Amino acid sequence: MTAVPEPGCPRTPARRLRFGAAMRVKSGADFAQAYKLGVRDDARWVVVYGRANGCTHARLGLSISRKVGGAVVRNRLKRLLREAFRLRQHELAPGIDLIVVGRPHEFRPVADYEGVLVRASSRLAARLSPGTGSKPELPHG
RNA sequence: UUGGUCAGACGAUCGCUUGCGGGGCAACCCGCAGGAGGAAAGUCCGAACACGACAGGACACGAUGGUGGCUAACGACCACCGGCCCCGGCGCAGGGGUCAGGGACAGUGCCACAGAAAACAAACCGCCACCGCAAGGUGGUAAGGGUGAAACGGUGCGGUAAGAGCGCACCGCUCCUCUGGUGACAGAGGAGGCAGGGCAAACCCCAUCGCGUGCAAGCGCAAGCAGCCCCCGCCGCAAGGCACCUGUUGUCCGCAGGAUGGGGCGGGUCGCGUGCUCCGAGCUGUCCGGCAACGGCAGCCUGAGAGAAAUGAUCGUCGCCCGCAAGGGAACAGAAUUCGGCUUACGACCAGAUCU
RNA sequence: GCGCCGGUAGCUCAGUUGGCUAGAGCACACCCCUGAUAAGGGUGAGGUCGAAGGUUCGAUUCCUUUCCGGCGCA
Numbered sequence: 001m002t003a004v005p006e007p008g009c010p011r012t013p014a015r016r017l018r019f020g021a022a023m024r025v026k027s028g029a030d031f032a033q034a035y036k037l038g039v040r041d042d043a044r045w046v047v048v049y050g051r052a053n054g055c056t057h058a059r060l061g062l063s064i065s066r067k068v069g070g071a072v073v074r075n076r077l078k079r080l081l082r083e084a085f086r087l088r089q090h091e092l093a094p095g096i097d098l099i100v101v102g103r104p105h106e107f108r109p110v111a112d113y114e115g116v117l118v119r120a121s122s123r124l125a126a127r128l129s130p131g132t133g134s135k136p137e138l139p140h141g
Numbered sequence: 142u143u144g145g146u147c148a149g150a151c152g153a154u155c156g157c158u159u160g161c162g163g164g165g166c167a168a169c170c171c172g173c174a175g176g177a178g179g180a181a182a183g184u185c186c187g188a189a190c191a192c193g194a195c196a197g198g199a200c201a202c203g204a205u206g207g208u209g210g211c212u213a214a215c216g217a218c219c220a221c222c223g224g225c226c227c228c229g230g231c232g233c234a235g236g237g238g239u240c241a242g243g244g245a246c247a248g249u250g251c252c253a254c255a256g257a258a259a260a261c262a263a264a265c266c267g268c269c270a271c272c273g274c275a276a277g278g279u280g281g282u283a284a285g286g287g288u289g290a291a292a293c294g295g296u297g298c299g300g301u302a303a304g305a306g307c308g309c310a311c312c313g314c315u316c317c318u319c320u321g322g323u324g325a326c327a328g329a330g331g332a333g334g335c336a337g338g339g340c341a342a343a344c345c346c347c348a349u350c351g352c353g354u355g356c357a358a359g360c361g362c363a364a365g366c367a368g369c370c371c372c373c374g375c376c377g378c379a380a381g382g383c384a385c386c387u388g389u390u391g392u393c394c395g396c397a398g399g400a401u402g403g404g405g406c407g408g409g410u411c412g413c414g415u416g417c418u419c420c421g422a423g424c425u426g427u428c429c430g431g432c433a434a435c436g437g438c439a440g441c442c443u444g445a446g447a448g449a450a451a452u453g454a455u456c457g458u459c460g461c462c463c464g465c466a467a468g469g470g471a472a473c474a475g476a477a478u479u480c481g482g483c484u485u486a487c488g489a490c491c492a493g494a495u496c497u
Numbered sequence: 498g499c500g501c502c503g504g505u506a507g508c509u510c511a512g513u514u515g516g517c518u519a520g521a522g523c524a525c526a527c528c529c530c531u532g533a534u535a536a537g538g539g540u541g542a543g544g545u546c547g548a549a550g551g552u553u554c555g556a557u558u559c560c561u562u563u564c565c566g567g568c569g570c571a
Contacts, residue, residue, distance in 0.1 A: 020169095025449075026450095027449080030449095061449075063449085072474055073474095074475095075453095076453090079454075080454080083156080086156065087455095110454065
């Protein structure tokens, strides 16, 4: 967990922490391919599927079903996960799509989701890179 | 229980998104402004809007159902009428609640069990008269008993062999007339001795209304692939020159066809744009009309438009509740074309009424 | 966003001119059969018919509202 920023002294990372449209997975085919061909990491409050995306940065895709809760609950969980991804985007393994599937649970602080994403990203990257020189070049979605 | 108000506030940092302005070849960056609800929900009704269908009529189907109003429209809303229930000691005046509240001589159907009998009317026990020694039979009666949710007006008196609206009084009911009311209906007067159960949220009849599908409607632009149709081998203005494949039994000429391919046309997938949100709503009024719903007038104020889908995250201060304190808590809930209602979920506060 | 189905015993399902006892199979309990099981036979228990309200003398059934599941439409 990073230090809580003092008031008036926000975190000043080396790079900007943006979250634009290019950092999201939008195509249904990308989701289907991640489910079918990608690797899976079982985190505590979510399940993360990984898939090489051919980009120079990580991308985030969210799948929050109605089992998680009502529209308010689902919106809030998506916002928390997006915030975690945004804050840790430079520490995540590049070139991997993270498809995050939510599970029903009590909300956690954003820091917990940050840890989950970073851990899942490193594990998925380790499983995707070794011995996968014949990894098919996936088209950029 | 009714009505109303709000939906913690402010600030900092980091973000998302729309519009405008500026910069950049571009990716993108900067500035300013805006950015969830009273129910955004359920999708139960009604409309706008769009496309399709459509001469008119009839049938079918669906919805509604006291009267009048309100409205763009409605099954919503308002007022009134009537029935039922409650309060008012009974009763009256009155007040409150509730009702899908047209039609049961247009027709069909159902009413289990019990009961003699459940809809044409009849008669189990009784009661009375007559016959008979008796058992019982014949006739009269529908008052009484009993069954049932419901049994062919109710109570009382007279009357009678016993009884019966058979007669009378009151109540109820039906019909007629008059009066009042736009009307549902109400009141008064008169006549009738009583007509004859319930169910139409059973089929149905009557009256009124309703075309179907829905923004994933629809309109425009339009990669790639495939299909259909047309043209084309290349150079050249043209004459002409050069050239691929197949067939014409071998070769050449000639003729016919084809062509991986190129171009065009229409339809149209991914996608993009549009529909898409500023001209209608809201608030206020010693204003006007109306009991009210609502309408009119005047003034003021106001801007979500996303599209794997924004409206957020963290921190601080203050305010509210619980707790001595540390600390904890703050409901229901997230726009998806837009409005008018209904229903459901739910926190706090204010005012009124009622109960304890 | 729009539309369409379903909810009955622990599970899977029946149940129409509204009334009869709300049934069937599996599962469960007990008994018989066997040296002991399984199978088989017999007996039995188990139901707010998703919830609320209404119509009716009477509702699983009819009507309205609501809750919870499921499906379809690009």
